[in-house]
Amino acid sequence: MVRDILAVVGSQKVHSTLVGRLVEIDRLLTVLQSAAGGMAGVALVGGDAGIGKTRLVTELAERAREKGFAVLIGQCAELGDALPYLPLADALRGAQGELRAAIEERPLLGRLLPGVADAGPESASGLTQQQLFGSVLGFLATQPILLIMEDLHWADQSTRDLLVFLSRMLQTERVCLVGTYRTDDLHRRHPLRRVLAELKRLPLVTSVELSPLDRGEMADYVATLGGTDVRMIDEVVERAEGNPFYAEELLEAAIEGCSMPDGLASLLLSRAEMLSDPAQRVLRGAAVAGRRVDHDLLQEASGLDDMAFEEAMREIVSRGLLQPSGEYGYAFRHALLQEAVYTDLLPGERTRLHAEFARLLTARKGAAAELAHHYLASHDLAGALAASVEAGRRAERLGAPAEAHRHYEQALSLWDRVDDAERLAGTDHLRLSMRSAAAAADSGDNHRAIAQLRRLPPSAEVNERLAYVLIDKGDEADEEGAIAAARAAVEAAEEEPVLARALATYARALYWTDRDDEVESLALRAIEKARASGATDAETSALITLGSFAALGGDITRAKELLACASAEQSGDLAIDLRAIFQYARFQYETGDLAEAAVTTDRGLRLAHETGLDWSTFGTDLRFLRLLIHYVAGEWDAAEKVASGFGIRVGTPAEALLSSFALFVEVARGLPAVEERLSWMAPFHSDAFVSYMGHGLAAEHALWRGDPESALGHIETALGTTHPGNPAAIRLSATGLWALADLGRAEAADVLLERARAPVTGGQGSGQGWIGPEGMAWLARAEAEWHRAHGRLDVDAWRAVVEAFDFGFVYEVARSRWRLAEALLAAGDRDTAREEWERAVEAAASLGARPLGAALEELGRRARFTSAQSGLLTSREQEVLELVAEGLSNREIAERLFIAQKTVSVHVSNILGKLGVSSRTQAAAVARREGLV
Structure with a gap:
């Protein structure tokens, strides 16, 4: 029986020593x-x-x-x-x-x-x-x-x-x-x-x-295989040329007394030819089946009865040509052996065996891809066409679009050579071609999908899919082609679902062009036709386009209604549903509604996770957005947890962009990972967004380290790859103005301020449209930094910055209070300055924003709010310190302040720790030197 055959493997030699590796x-x-x-x-x-x-x-x-x-x-x-x-x-x-x-x-x-x-x-x-x-x-x-x-x-x-x-x-x-x-x-x-x-x-x-392997290693290896005769070992080593498998086959042949022909293939075949005729027949059948073969399938293909087949298999396995694989199958000991036996088959023999395996696998309902292979090799084109179509369908279900496309293309290549092809395929030529193009696009081969769609007879469906793929390709050179295909689809569409999709795609194609005035009417028509025909995917797509267009024009109320509607229901197309949720969450974030943005983003992340799309395009985008929301809301521990999945060691622009979002918290907290992350991102700065993130945050990092010159270099580089009307230029310009103010270069500040204003003053004509509250806050920051670059600490300007960021941006409010406190001190309003400073210190401490905390400490020292060695003293600690400086004991301080002596002791310990001293005398000296008393 089978298990008896498998037992033969127990007699095989097991090589436990690894030689030369x-x-x-x-x-x-x-x-x-x-x-x-x-x-x-x-x-x-x-x-x-x-x-x-x-x-x-x-x-x-x-x-x-x-x-x-x-x-x-x-x-x-x-x-x-x-x-x-x-x-x-x-x-x-x-x-x-x-x-x-x-x-x-x-x-x-x-x-x-x-x-x-x-x-x-x-x-x-x-x-x-x-x-x-x-x-x-x-x-x-x-x-x-x-x-x-x-x-x-x-x-x-x-x-x-x-x-x-x-x-x-x-x-x-x-x-x-x-x-x-x-x-x-x-x-x-x-x-x-x-x-x-x-x-x-x-x-x-x-x-x-x-x-x-070198000669010494080869000799050791042959010895481990059982070689004992020195002359035999030398000959094997000489002929094997450092190849262990070749050496093994040579040694087996020598031990069995065979001649050792030139070439590995000849050697392998010479060993196979030593088998009996039934065993050779089985071995040839196994070679046609492939590297592995099922026991029962191989027996049926061989035509041998149970006894004869078992004897043949025992002979083959004992010679180490096939070996047990799995519970009831066999595999060639090495792929080279299978290749040698298969290549040696006569053409007619090969065709017959492939036909036999095709027949047997059809009866067993075997893998369609394997069936297609055997049908083609046996020249059964009809069987190959049917099996190829089925293999394509199965590949689609497995999530293998490249293989689905390959099988569909194989079926299409056979179409005109087979009678009744439509019946065999279960579909017509046009549908199969479109399915093949869709599989190509899903595999990322948009070029092949576009070429295939353009070869098809033009129709509404073909042109709509062509326009859709051209838009997804994202190449400006294809813009006109996408518009033309979408327009042709609209003009040719007769059925309402097809027309709805064509209109939605046409609106999307025109979105970023100078014909954007047509977007709204097209999207509204698409929604109307979609609702009438039940094409919910087209309705959702059109709602996204219409809502995004309303936001671009500054109609926030309408945009919110449309995007909320788009994201509320499932369309039946998971990609469109995730796109709708992401666009709505991004809109909520950009309008400053952080709490609702968090809810929507979490809903999208749940959907992505439940459907296994955590690492899809929209799954990743939603994670980006969630990190930003945590960062802006001051939930930095949560932001760091999200960022922990963004690797530092990156190898592509997409990975560099993913990594860059972690820099927000890392730079603001002064974490040691910043330098390493920036160095890994550097090779990918040719990507505009990676450049914006990398250079922009590298500039902030340099400013916190007191290097405004380097910061300015980063900003100039990033602005060089940023369109003047892009809102990203506002933050970059504001950071650059910070550097110029630190350097005292007023003459260059005017140019940067104009660059910051361009996305707003350019309005919708700039191609960017409405600027949200964060963008306007960064513009206010740029204006205030411009004043600072000109030597003015403008209280009103910095108060406007605080108010602008107060939609929930905890860190930027704290950073702005730092500058506001500076301006108030310069204006002589010490009490208000201290109030703003204390609020900034508290926020910096809660966030763990060490660079900002250090800057606030420096300001506090200069303003004599606190000590350079200390953190912030509480008002009670300040009172205790003044009495310590007068030389009072703990008991006397307790009596003076009407508090317990033990409480005074705790306060004194805290003061000593914050001042970094070990005695009351030292504390008094530091307090006098730093102006604390």
């Missing part, structure tokens, strides 16, 4: 140890076929288990580009216990398991892949995990995308991700080349390249 295993163990400590790591292990990649990662897996890691191992196969997420699915099948429960909690992961892949809706949202990626990230965070993906040179695009996503997003999870690939298979245009080049630049990634 000590440096490489140490590098991998360093990554593993880092993961154990809460710093995730990725390792890419490359080398020629047979060089020892699998042996190396097997050793790592053994060490990881000893350290308490769960180990999951998945393998790509030559069919990998047709089977989405094959190594992930393979790895998940090995999950047990808590990990199995974690998979069951994430339905999208469960679809990757056998028998579950067909679950899910017939058509999936373009967000399905983002949901799956989020599910994988959440799954990996459950416990320490070593995830190994082997043979990435055969990986499908979706697996490559997942590898890139994890390499970028893993931060503090206890996860070690290892991928292996063949370097000799990576031709110049191999798709993995670009991915490897991108990943190796990331700080999280360690690259390990395996070179051939």
